Amino acid sequence: MDEWVLEVVGEDARLPQDGVLRSLTTKFVLRHRVFGCLLTAGKTPLPEWGFKQGEVFCDQSGKSSNKDAVWNIEQHLNxxxxxxxxxxxxxxxxxxxxxxxxxxxxxxNGLVQDPDKYDHLASQPSQWPFLAVGIRLNKWWDSTLKIYLIGNPAVWWSGSLSLGVFIFTLAYYSVARGRLQQEREQEQQWEQEQDGDQQEHQHISTPANNTNTANDMILMTPQEWDHFTFAGKVTLGGWFLHYLPSLVMGRVMYLHHYFPPLYFTILLCAYLIDHFLTRSQARLLAKTLVWGFAYTVVTMTFVWFWPASYGFHGPSDSMKNRQWRAAWDIANPYKPRTFM
Incomplete structure (x- = not known):
């Protein structure tokens, strides 16, 4: 009853297609001699009574196109x-x-949450951008060292807000550039129609100079525009490409899965600060004050949450002043599900 027939279903194209079984390169299926079913690996792990092991069963459909029924030999010593x-x-x-x-x-996708128990560490991707959750990394007893995984709120929130600021700024620049281009085309057309009248030509020249002045103050040169859009492609595009897989995967998710997208929001926030300071033609003293304020806020927030991030002893009530959000469970043992 335990006899299996080995059927070769694939071989490396550079090797002879002679049905010889080779390690690594040969793909084959195991078909039961009596029942005709294929030995198949299941994707869903067994419950607790199965010690979370992967299930192996005999697929009655007998289709060799099922990739879960295809096997190969990783190593053979002879x-x-x-x-x-x-x-x-x-x-x-x-x-x-x-x-x-x-x-x-x-x-x-196979790392799904166990339906038999509640995973209090898991979270949803919608909770990450505004740091709606944290993670207790160990037992929360008064006699033990307690470590709470939480990001720097100043960095986290400013980075997420910079996504909306960049999109709004991009839309504003795009509309303004389009309107300016339209005005210039209308002026050129009007000048061509009135090229014989010197007085009207001078009358048109003055608004054009004002428009150029406004362009210098509000809009950007082609080189600056290319740099602005390139920075957006790298930071906003990088955030989106790293955040999108979290929205479509079916596995259980945790806060640390947002770290890669977070890096791009940090870069975007720093770029926007530098961009606005440069566009406003701020003096060196103003730039120093703005950057100094940003560094001070980030550093003070980091120091304030130092005990939670690097471990603290004693009762968790001592950390109430660091629980800025009700959804954080630094001191509160209950963690409500919230988006913001």
Whole structure:
């Protein structure tokens, strides 16, 4: 009853398609001789009674196209077999790239929350941008060292707000540049119609100079515009590409999964401060005061939350003054689900 038939379903294109079983390169299925089903690996782990192990079953559909029923041999040791050529195991880069990313996607989607128990550490991606949650990293007993995973609120919130500020600024610049271009086209058309009248030509020249002055103060040169849009592509685009997978994955999520997108919001916030100071033509003293204020706020907030981040002893009530949000459970043992 435990007899299985090995069927080769794939082989590296650079090797002979002769049905010979090779380690790593040969893909095969195991079909039950009596029932005709295929040995298949399940994606959902077993409950507690199965020790969270992966389930292996016999798929009655018998379809070899099911990728969960395809196996290969990672290593085979036999002194009587000749050593294969090293180039035999050199795989195609793009095939490996696609395979590894698909494997990671399947693996992450398989890390689902246990329905038999409540995971108080888990959170939703919508709670991350405004730091609506934190994580208790160990037991919250009065006699133990307690560490609370939480970011610097000043950095976290300013970075998230910079996303909206950049989008608004980009929209404002785009509309202003479009209106300026339209005004210049109308002026050129009017000048062409009135090119014989010197008095009217002088009358048109004065508003054009005022418009150029406004352009210098509000809008940007083509080089500045290219730099502004490039910074947005890198920071805003980087944030979106790192945050988007969290919204579509089915696995259980935690606060630390937002760290990669967070880095891009920090870069964007710093860039916007520098951009506005440069565009306003602020003096060196004003720039020093603005940057000094930003550094002071970030440093003081870091020092204030130092005990929570690096561990504290004693009752958790001593950290009430650091629980700025009701959803944080530094002192409060209950963590309500909230978006903001």
């Amino acid at each position: 002194e009587r077999l000749p050593e294969p050529e090293p180039r035999q195991y050199k795989s195609n880069f793009w095939q490996d790239f696609i395979h590894i990313n698909m494997a990671m996607l399947d693996f992450n």
